[in-house]
Amino acid sequence: MNFILQVFRLLSGGMTLYKTKAIILRTRKFGEADRIITLFSPNCGKIKAIAKGIRKTKSKFGARLEPFSYVNLLLYKGKNLDIITQVETIDSFQKIREDLKKLSAGSVVLDLLEKVSLESESNYPLFELSLSFFEKISSSIEGLEFLLMGFEIKSLALLGYQPILTHCSFCQINLNKDKKWFSFSRGGVLCDNCAKDIDDAILLTISDFLLKLLNSNWEEISQFKAKREIVIELLKFLEDYFYYYLQLKLKSKAWWNQVLKII
Ligand SMILES: [Zn+2]
Numbered sequence: 001m002n003f004i005l006q007v008f009r010l011l012s013g014g015m016t017l018y019k020t021k022a023i024i025l026r027t028r029k030f031g032e033a034d035r036i037i038t039l040f041s042p043n044c045g046k047i048k049a050i051a052k053g054i055r056k057t058k059s060k061f062g063a064r065l066e067p068f069s070y071v072n073l074l075l076y077k078g079k080n081l082d083i084i085t086q087v088e089t090i091d092s093f094q095k096i097r098e099d100l101k102k103l104s105a106g107s108v109v110l111d112l113l114e115k116v117s118l119e120s121e122s123n124y125p126l127f128e129l130s131l132s133f134f135e136k137i138s139s140s141i142e143g144l145e146f147l148l149m150g151f152e153i154k155s156l157a158l159l160g161y162q163p164i165l166t167h168c169s170f171c172q173i174n175l176n177k178d179k180k181w182f183s184f185s186r187g188g189v190l191c192d193n194c195a196k197d198i199d200d201a202i203l204l205t206i207s208d209f210l211l212k213l214l215n216s217n218w219e220e221i222s223q224f225k226a227k228r229e230i231v232i233e234l235l236k237f238l239e240d241y242f243y244y245y246l247q248l249k250l251k252s253k254a255w256w257n258q259v260l261k262i263i
Pocket of ligand 1: 190
């Protein structure tokens with residue numbers, strides 16, 4: 001235990017007090033006046049903590065513990081749930097909550113983070129990606145559907161499930177064609193020859209687009225344009241990919257599809 005923690009421990013009568021930054025993923029009512037808050041922290045991964053008395057009108061927490069908020073926290077380490085003692089807002093991302101389209105896209109990200117993040121396992125790159133995504137959509141509405149698809153493919157890469165898109169995932173030869181075979185079981189594209197021997201090979205027209213999403217920054221992605229059928233193929237592919245590798249089917253995604261009026 002480091003010195004700071006020892007001091008905290010001494011001051012708090014044996015209970016360990018710790019500080020962390022976090023994004024608030026979800027909150028739910030608990031007991032008479034409390035809430036259980038699910039947080040995503042850069043250094044501690046997913047945290048479940050209790051905010052006591054938060055539903056009372058004069059709660060010291062006010063409205064600082066709402067989904068999307070990026071906060072500085074002081075918590076006691078608990079046996080099952082940690083206890084939030086202080087909150088300071090870094091960015092409330094209020095603009096995301098005020099716009100239906102942003103709220104829906106942002107909810108997919110919160111939902112995804114809750115499902116893929118693990119307690120006590122940090123994923124700093126995923127935290128940074130999420131924060132920069134919220135900053136981007138908070139300030140602009142342009143290209144929201146591409147930004148969300150960009151987040152999805154980039155987060156898959158950070159979780160260790162990046163699809164192979166530049167060369168055959170079986171024989172390794174470079175592939176430059178627009179249309180490529182793709183196999184979920186191989187996790188990548190295939191040349192015509194290898195595709196004959198792989199049972200789940202499907203023809204994909206969007207592998208170059210996926211590669212562009214992976215390699216571009218938010219500013220570039222927000223300027224992307226594509227035909228409706230390409231957008232539909234991308235949405236469908238990412239949904240199938242998440243389901244194949246992470247068994248994820250997100251409720252928030254159904255809402256997002258309705259908002260886009262596309263599927
Ligand atoms: Zn091949």
